[in-house]
Amino acid sequence: xxxxxxxxxxxxxxxxxxxxxxxxxxxxxxxxxxxxxxxxxxxxxxxxxxxxxxxxxxxxxxxxxxxxxxxxxxxxxxxxxxxxxxxxxxxxxxxxxxxxxxxxxxxxxxxxxxxxxxxxxxxxxxxxxxxxxxxxxxxxxxxxxxxxxxxxxxxxxxxxxxxxxxxxxxxxxxxxxxxxxxxxxxxxxxxxxxxxxxxxxxxxxxxxxxxxxxxxxxxxxxxxxxxxxxxxxxxxxxxxxxxxxxxxxxxxxxxxxxxxxxxxxxxxxxxxxxxxxxxxxxxxxxxxxxxxxxxxxxxxxxxxxxxxxxxxxxxxxxxxxxxxxxxxxxxxxxxxxxxxxxxxxxxxxxxxxxxxxxxxxxxxxxxxxxxxxxxxxxxxxxxxxxxxxxxxxx
Ligand code: PLP
Numbered sequence: 001x002x003x004x005x006x007x008x009x010x011x012x013x014x015x016x017x018x019x020x021x022x023x024x025x026x027x028x029x030x031x032x033x034x035x036x037x038x039x040x041x042x043x044x045x046x047x048x049x050x051x052x053x054x055x056x057x058x059x060x061x062x063x064x065x066x067x068x069x070x071x072x073x074x075x076x077x078x079x080x081x082x083x084x085x086x087x088x089x090x091x092x093x094x095x096x097x098x099x100x101x102x103x104x105x106x107x108x109x110x111x112x113x114x115x116x117x118x119x120x121x122x123x124x125x126x127x128x129x130x131x132x133x134x135x136x137x138x139x140x141x142x143x144x145x146x147x148x149x150x151x152x153x154x155x156x157x158x159x160x161x162x163x164x165x166x167x168x169x170x171x172x173x174x175x176x177x178x179x180x181x182x183x184x185x186x187x188x189x190x191x192x193x194x195x196x197x198x199x200x201x202x203x204x205x206x207x208x209x210x211x212x213x214x215x216x217x218x219x220x221x222x223x224x225x226x227x228x229x230x231x232x233x234x235x236x237x238x239x240x241x242x243x244x245x246x247x248x249x250x251x252x253x254x255x256x257x258x259x260x261x262x263x264x265x266x267x268x269x270x271x272x273x274x275x276x277x278x279x280x281x282x283x284x285x286x287x288x289x290x291x292x293x294x295x296x297x298x299x300x301x302x303x304x305x306x307x308x309x310x311x312x313x314x315x316x317x318x319x320x321x322x323x324x325x326x327x328x329x330x331x332x333x334x335x336x337x338x339x340x341x342x343x344x345x346x347x348x349x350x351x352x353x354x355x356x357x358x359x360x361x362x363x364x365x366x367x368x369x370x371x372x373x374x375x376x377x378x379x380x381x382x383x384x385x386x387x388x389x390x391x392x393x394x
Contacts, residue, residue, distance in 0.1 A: 183326020
């Protein structure tokens with residue numbers, strides 16, 4: 001018999017994908033413009049012009065053998081050095097090329113990091129709501145995901161609950177800020193409080209790693225700061241991706257950064273390289289590694305997302321929806337108008353609104369509305385949201 005866990009994972013589509021597929025069918029039936037698809041987190045803004053210009057330049061003037069050839073397993077050293085220099089210029093953490101491992105996006109960064117750290121049965125605490133693939137990635141790395149509910153209403157980490165969830169088997173805490181699906185940015189105080197608990201554990205002889213999943217780091221609005229975990233806690237690892245910040249999700253490029261201040265940084269980095277090797281995640285796409293080294297620090301035009309957020313959040317609030325005001329990413333977390341958010345998302349479909357029940361993100365009573373969409377679709381969808389709210393007032 002072949003591996004039944006893999007069969008199961010490959011046979012069942014995620015709730016989000018299911019909804020997206022439904023949307024495609026529905027659009028074919030009633031027309032593109034009549035379905036309001038807020039299901040996916042696919043950037044709606046094009047990459048900045050410098051991406052295409054630089055790619056053309058690399059392809060025109062570069063050595064094709066080098067551009068398309070293998071790099072070192074952990075990534076080209078000059079690319080890793082450029083990323084390290086950039087991180088140091090922003091956060092002064094003294095990181096070097098040998099603390100960076102190039103990957104195929106945040107998903108690969110997470111899989112490698114979890115496989116690098118976990119032994120059979122180790123526990124990974126995460127804060128709900130959380131990205132559903134965390135469970136898949138953690139279990140594949142032989143671990144157990146332990147979700148801890150965020151504080152109702154704000155969805156900031158609940159420090160007391162996190163402390164209570166720590167056991168002798170806890171190996172890591174996995175955080176994601178700006179958060180998918182809530183859009184919430186964890187406050188500096190919350191990060192400090194988490195790090196204080198981890199420091200206490202360390203003093204008692206238990207090292208717990210802090211893993212920060214950061215595909216949305218640059219997508220923040222109104223000058224909100226996203227604390228850089230390496231500035232707060234030594235045993236920390238950043239899983240970064242250019243999927244959202246440069247609108248390059250299909251190109252699969254990102255990196256893992258191991259804090260050089262980590263107690264056993266060289267060993268952790270060796271484990272990252274080893275896990276990357278064992279998983280076959282070596283030599284991330286070479287052309288895009290070289291691109292990143294040249295465009296580092298630029299982002300897509302995120303002002304579009306900010307305008308979408310403002311328009312959608314204000315309109316929904318005016319119809320009576322309770323919205324968790326997001327400071328980042330491109331998701332709006334909206335309180336369901338009935339206790340069962342699955343039933344609420346189903347009812348939204350009757351108004352041709354495709355929104356995702358938050359049950360698969362580990363939280364009851366909310367839905368996620370992805371606003372990485374054309375502003376025009378938001379305008380056209382507003383009467384449907386209004387009608388949905390009204391249907392609960394009867
Ligand atoms: N982590 C979170 C929180 C995400 O939302 C996503 C993608 O949507 C990922 C990781 C995976 O990102 P990537 O496309 O870079 O693999």
